[in-house]
Amino acid sequence: MKKNNATPLLGAHISGAGGLEEVFSRAESINCATLQFFTKNNRQWQAKALTQDQIDAFTKEHKRSPIKSLVGHASYLINNSSADTEIQQKSYHALCDELLRCEQLSVPLLVLHPGNCSSGTQEECLDLLIASLDKALATTKTALSLEIMAGQGSSLCRSFEELGYIYKKLHKKHKNKINRMSGN
Secondary structure: EEEEEEEEOOEOOOOOOOOOOOHHHHHOOOOOOOEEEEEEOOOOOOOOOOOOOHHHHHHHHHHHHHHHEEEOOOOOOOOOOOOOHHHHHHHHHHHHHHHHHHOHHHHHHEEEEEOOOOOOOOHHHHHHHHHHHHHHHHHOOOOOEEEEEOOOEEEEEOOOOHHHHHHHHHHHHHHHHEEEEEEO
């Protein structure tokens, strides 16, 4: 058997305080081979659009850094499985914004908490999530990783069966944009 000498992708969730380009030096200081970061404040619906200067500073640091594997993390507010139409709309727009920000920064993967089922059946909530994911994924090249939740309360994606349900019902042209390997 051939031995794989590749460096394991060990990393951490890194703060982007003071400028997103700062994630690289922070991750390097603790010897990360990969990193995850929020592209905006994770507890707010909206954020100012990224400026070209911010994108350029991030890109310059990414080129300089030995860390090439990047993962974005979506806002905790997003709940695409909500039956509340206002929350559903806000969540969809916030997800599209997160995907755009990742695309602008050349971040290939965005981790998303799948949401909570506050009313309706689990299947109805999963179907709302799937419809939103299909619509959002049609706007981007960025892939999503649905975070497997610990099973608390009404959270979705508590089991491999739920992830399988989503994957099976997701439009076939978007299946290659779903990475099902994230864990909580």
